[in-house]
């Protein structure tokens with residue numbers, strides 16, 4: 001059966017910057033199912049040709065040296081555009097007529113909602129109303145971009161709205177972190193090597209740190225950001241996804257539901273916190289100058305930095321804290337998961353200074369790879385030891401450039417593999433963890449909002465907080481280049 005990729009929000013930024021370049025590169029590599037068509041819709045008036053011409057320019061810009069005239073022409077021949085408003089039934093009926101004309105028979109379709117989230121429900125309703133969600137002529141899948149709701153109740157409503165029209169197995173909630181090679185490699189490393197898994201538990205691991213640091217400040221996104229804050233923007237999705245992949249058990253097979261069942265069990269194991277515990281186990285900060293950003297109120301209490309200590313109460317992780325932190329205006333852009341192993345039980349070698357214990361750093365961006373930090377002997381210095389890195393970098397080890405996460409995820413959506421997409425229960429459980437923290441932070445029991453200077457690692461109090469736990473943040477900008 002042939003395939004059609006339908007983009008709502010065809011004139012938008014995500015379409016030109018990510019979706020079309022990813023689809024083009026997949027086509028160039030011969031990975032797109034043969035004869036896949038791309039059909040775009042938004043209100044801006046384009047003809048098929050003028051949309052193609054605009055996309056050619058932006059794709060050339062975003063794919064750089066990988067762009068080739070010949071492969072583009074082949075790809076562009078399958079691109080079509082339909083101007084219309086996705087909240088209007090007659091416009092979707094017009095789109096349906098175009099789809100049937102270009103498909104000329106049964107086809108599988110992916111509908112990608114690359115529009116503002118406030119339009120999701122209207123778009124889904126009209127897809128249902130117009131018959132475009134009818135599964136009888138071939139699978140009809142829908143891809144939703146984050147945010148999946150604003151809190152638990154809006155997420156539940158969105159899930160109900162989408163499941164009224166699309167069965168859950170046809171709903172693909174995208175989190176581009178899961179499309180990254182290092183994140184998938186974490187599963188390969190854990191479950192395709194027998195040396196890591198026996199050590200991946202409370203007996204050997206002291207704690208886990210997950211950091212998503214952004215060097216940038218909010219800039220022109222102030223209006224949006226001030227309503228969201230760092231917990232909604234980063235924790236509910238990316239950080240909890242990374243935690244799930246780090247902590248999950250091995251699924252029986254690499255099958256969408258089996259993988260997601262194991263991820264869901266991790267969220268179910270996270271210890272709920274009372275307001276008093278939230279005040280102790282979380283830290284909030286705001287960078288100096290945030291209140292002067294465009295669209296941000298002068299008395300804003302919105303957090304641009306957060307750190308949480310979460311406990312995964314199960315046999316594997318009991319007693320091992322998971323430290324999660326994310327912020328804007330940090331020292332550098334890096335996303336990393338640090339597995340901090342415990343100290344050896346007995347110190348054999350005479351140490352002049354404190355001996356670091358073993359550490360595994362998985363770097364998700366900017367460069368992708370991992371670094372094992374182990375103790376080695378310093379030559380000609382008696383039995384002195386030093387922390388020494390063993391590096392694995394994807395770009396060094398494998399030929400060719402690293403694919404953007406969207407390539408993997410869009411191809412999976414076309415081929416009907418939802419393993420790397422969030423399921424409705426996962427999204428709701430994640431909100432169930434984040435919502436109570438946001439509520440406490442907005443109450444009289446809120447911990448103090450610490451101001452911090454941009455360009456470092458968040459508020460100083462975050463270091464003090466770690467020190468009180470006898471630990472310290474791994475503040476290294478990035479370990480791999």
Ligand SMILES: NC(=O)c1ccc[n+]([C@@H]2O[C@H](COP(=O)([O-])OP(=O)(O)OC[C@H]3O[C@@H](n4cnc5c(N)ncnc54)[C@H](OP(=O)(O)O)[C@@H]3O)[C@@H](O)[C@H]2O)c1
Pocket residue numbers: 008009010011012013014015017041042043044084085086087113114115116117119145146147
């Ligand atoms: N940009 C990114 O890098 C990025 C990253 C992660 C997630 N996202 C998410 O992706 C989605 C799209 O983001 P974006 O940055 O691409 O937004 P954008 O540039 O504002 O694009 C929005 C698109 O929606 C279309 N649109 C608006 N109202 C419409 C209507 N009634 N009927 C049909 N089309 C309509 C707009 O086109 P017309 O005005 O021509 O109708 C435009 O093509 C959002 O949910 C965002 O949160 C974006």
